[in-house]
Amino acid sequence: MKNLNTSELKVSQLAENIIGSEIIKLAAEVNHLIAQGQKIYNLTIGDFNPKQFPIPAELKEAIIEAYQNDQTNYPAADGVPELRKAVSNLLKVRGNLEYSPDEILIAGGARPVIYSIFSALVDPEDTVIFAVPSWNNNHYAYLHRAKSVVIEGKPENNFMPSAADIRPSIREAALVALCSPQNPTGTVFTKEGLEEICDLILEENNRRGPEDKPVYLMFDQIYWELTMKGTQHFNPVVLRPEMKEYTVFVDGISKSLSATGVRVGWSFGPKKVIAKMKSLLSHIGAWAPKAEQIASANYLSDLDTYSTFLDGQREKIYARLKSLYDGFQALKSEGHAVDAITPQAAIYLTIKFDLIGKTTAEGNVLAETKDVTGYILNEAKIAVVPFYAFGTSVDSPWYRLSVGTCAVEDTEEIISNLRVALEKLR
Numbered sequence: 001m002k003n004l005n006t007s008e009l010k011v012s013q014l015a016e017n018i019i020g021s022e023i024i025k026l027a028a029e030v031n032h033l034i035a036q037g038q039k040i041y042n043l044t045i046g047d048f049n050p051k052q053f054p055i056p057a058e059l060k061e062a063i064i065e066a067y068q069n070d071q072t073n074y075p076a077a078d079g080v081p082e083l084r085k086a087v088s089n090l091l092k093v094r095g096n097l098e099y100s101p102d103e104i105l106i107a108g109g110a111r112p113v114i115y116s117i118f119s120a121l122v123d124p125e126d127t128v129i130f131a132v133p134s135w136n137n138n139h140y141a142y143l144h145r146a147k148s149v150v151i152e153g154k155p156e157n158n159f160m161p162s163a164a165d166i167r168p169s170i171r172e173a174a175l176v177a178l179c180s181p182q183n184p185t186g187t188v189f190t191k192e193g194l195e196e197i198c199d200l201i202l203e204e205n206n207r208r209g210p211e212d213k214p215v216y217l218m219f220d221q222i223y224w225e226l227t228m229k230g231t232q233h234f235n236p237v238v239l240r241p242e243m244k245e246y247t248v249f250v251d252g253i254s255k256s257l258s259a260t261g262v263r264v265g266w267s268f269g270p271k272k273v274i275a276k277m278k279s280l281l282s283h284i285g286a287w288a289p290k291a292e293q294i295a296s297a298n299y300l301s302d303l304d305t306y307s308t309f310l311d312g313q314r315e316k317i318y319a320r321l322k323s324l325y326d327g328f329q330a331l332k333s334e335g336h337a338v339d340a341i342t343p344q345a346a347i348y349l350t351i352k353f354d355l356i357g358k359t360t361a362e363g364n365v366l367a368e369t370k371d372v373t374g375y376i377l378n379e380a381k382i383a384v385v386p387f388y389a390f391g392t393s394v395d396s397p398w399y400r401l402s403v404g405t406c407a408v409e410d411t412e413e414i415i416s417n418l419r420v421a422l423e424k425l426r
Contacts, residue, residue: 079106
């Protein structure tokens with residue numbers, strides 16, 4: 001029998017060429033340092049430390065009760081009716097959105113929702129338009145063999161794409177993928193900016209004939225309930241009701257309730273699209289667990305309790321974001337080559353290390369972004385994610401800082417560590 005070297009075994013072209021997560025690579029380096037006993041402030045992960053940000057106590061109790069009541073069999077393919085009804089009411093009361101339960105699909109978090117949106121709307125060689133930095137649009141486009149039109153966001157626009165950016169490619173587009181509040185930037189669309197994009201999509205769909213597939217909008221608003229003080233969340237359908245025919249939303253409790261491991265997400269949109277997504281997910285089996293669905297339905301039936309929790313959640317997140325933002329502005333005022341964008345939403349702060357070309361105390365030149373990232377990690381003991389992990393050019397000086405695992409009392413030491421590390425550079 002022939003002995004094969006497993007590294008030489010053939011796999012599908014799709015699997016062979018898939019790109020691994022840059023964040024996971026960085027996490028491995030961070031975990032290695034932690035395993036050596038070093039104290040690292042890990043601000044890379046878009047998740048929550050349950051000790052800092054526990055899920056609502058009422059939700060936890062409802063999940064336990066559902067399991068005690070043996071709610072452990074298959075859920076309905078589109079989600080249990082109680083939860084779809086609760087989501088419909090939530091959207092109406094808090095989002096001014098009218099969607100019936102049969103226009104809502106429950107899934108095991110936002111990832112299967114996004115995957116099924118791509119699968120339902122994008123054929124091989126179709127064009128998908130998205131901006132970078134953004135989370136995983138490049139990978140979902142690759143998995144569906146789509147053509148990507150990538151818009152590089154600009155700091156002066158808070159890294160949000162504009163209608164002018166999208167217009168040159170709109171005639172060939174099958175899908176425009178937007179996220180607001182955006183991961184990784186923690187910034188949002190302005191009312192005018194989103195209106196202009198909606199008008200562009202409507203204009204293009206009015207141009208297309210009845211036999212043509214329309215250009216759809218995937219609108220990821222998973223962080224919309226974490227919009228901070230002085231910032232307003234806008235969505236396409238409220239701004240332009242005609243967009244309801246073409247918009248498919250990504251949403252859920254993962255971020256608003258710091259329930260990333262509970263795995264309850266949902267989509268809502270045109271009934272036919274939602275039905276096709278349901279059929280796709282029924283073959284994949286990417287359902288949210290039934291007990292968690294029933295518990296979520298029970299919890300969301302009391303929107304006063306939900307609202308009270310969110311008030312506290314936003315306050316805790318903003319305290320961390322504001323403290324770190326103020327710290328970066330202090331470092332900037334001291335003459336250090338750093339900056340930060342005012343936090344608007346989500347759990348992220350967009351920060352800048354303009355350090356390429358600087359020399360360390362040991363005489364090493366920071367020649368590339370990865371050198372800067374490594375220096376901040378090893379010298380300041382702070383781990384953050386460069387924007388190139390979210391699709392930007394590798395020489396971008398911008399980074400995502402996540403506060404979901406950060407204690408508020410840690411922010412002062414984080415800035416202090418940075419100050420010491422920056423003062424060593426020449």
